[in-house]
Amino acid sequence: MSAQNVGDVFQAFLDQVNRKRWDEARKYVQPTLTYNDDEASGDVFIGTLSADLERQNVSRVALDALTVDHAGPKLAARSIAYAETPEGTKIASWSLVIVFFADNRISRFYQIFHRDLPGLPPTPLENPPPNQKSETPLSAEEMETTYLDYITSYNRGGHKSAIERSWAEEVTMNGFKSPTAATPDIISQFLLPVIAGLDYGVEESVVDVERQQIAVRLSLRGVAKNPNLQKKGAEGEEVTHYEHALYTFLEGKISGGWAVQEFDMSPPPR
Numbered sequence: 001m002s003a004q005n006v007g008d009v010f011q012a013f014l015d016q017v018n019r020k021r022w023d024e025a026r027k028y029v030q031p032t033l034t035y036n037d038d039e040a041s042g043d044v045f046i047g048t049l050s051a052d053l054e055r056q057n058v059s060r061v062a063l064d065a066l067t068v069d070h071a072g073p074k075l076a077a078r079s080i081a082y083a084e085t086p087e088g089t090k091i092a093s094w095s096l097v098i099v100f101f102a103d104n105r106i107s108r109f110y111q112i113f114h115r116d117l118p119g120l121p122p123t124p125l126e127n128p129p130p131n132q133k134s135e136t137p138l139s140a141e142e143m144e145t146t147y148l149d150y151i152t153s154y155n156r157g158g159h160k161s162a163i164e165r166s167w168a169e170e171v172t173m174n175g176f177k178s179p180t181a182a183t184p185d186i187i188s189q190f191l192l193p194v195i196a197g198l199d200y201g202v203e204e205s206v207v208d209v210e211r212q213q214i215a216v217r218l219s220l221r222g223v224a225k226n227p228n229l230q231k232k233g234a235e236g237e238e239v240t241h242y243e244h245a246l247y248t249f250l251e252g253k254i255s256g257g258w259a260v261q262e263f264d265m266s267p268p269p270r
Helices: 003-018 022-026 042-055 140-156 159-166 180-195
Strands: 029-035 038-041 058-069 074-084 090-102 105-113 167-173 176-179 198-208 213-222 239-250 253-261
Touching (some): 003 022, 003 074, 022 042, 042 058, 058 213, 058 239, 074 239, 090 213, 090 239, 105 239, 105 253, 140 159, 140 239, 140 253, 159 180, 167 180, 198 239
Parallel strands (some): 167 253
Antiparallel strands (some): 167 176, 239 253
């Protein structure tokens, strides 16, 4: 299956979802599949998806930041769900999906929904980082190596130098542009206390050389110091949490992307 075919297959699946033609959508799904960390039948997957969209009154699901692995076959994207409240207010929400295929049908489907943090402005819904063309594009191996050096720097306490090496001077993350020089201090202040005691690992990756993009499903494992990330009544036990991220490279540097966590990103209690 070519990269283009993967994108076509998933778009065809979404077209049926948007038409609420669930029997037709089911044809794009394997009889059994991995749905996040669970094994599910195709019928259960479609039933869960249709129930969720109906409960949220979603009228349409669209994609951007499409990232396709030519060899996978697999893809990742930002999925935007458009809905309307009972009062008639139009709303939208987004998630990052990572999808694997076998024989032109979905065989693994990972999804993490974005949650805005209290006190921060909501993430722009339709403001993806500009996808400029690199004059000196990285190979798939170079993107993976650069990203792995960056993400594992959190495990060894070297995120400041890793960011200086791998990020462009300005980066647009989750729709907001900021100077990279300020990023290490922001991370030290807000992210590191949340994930203290946990180490990052790359569970899955999707690398798109043509678009110069990489998407990853990350695990965070260890004994969480943050009570919000501990198992209830099980302080000191090892936990596993997940995060999805999608990054764009420009001239060999990370220039923007999206990230979502399935865990609570609010500051730890004092």
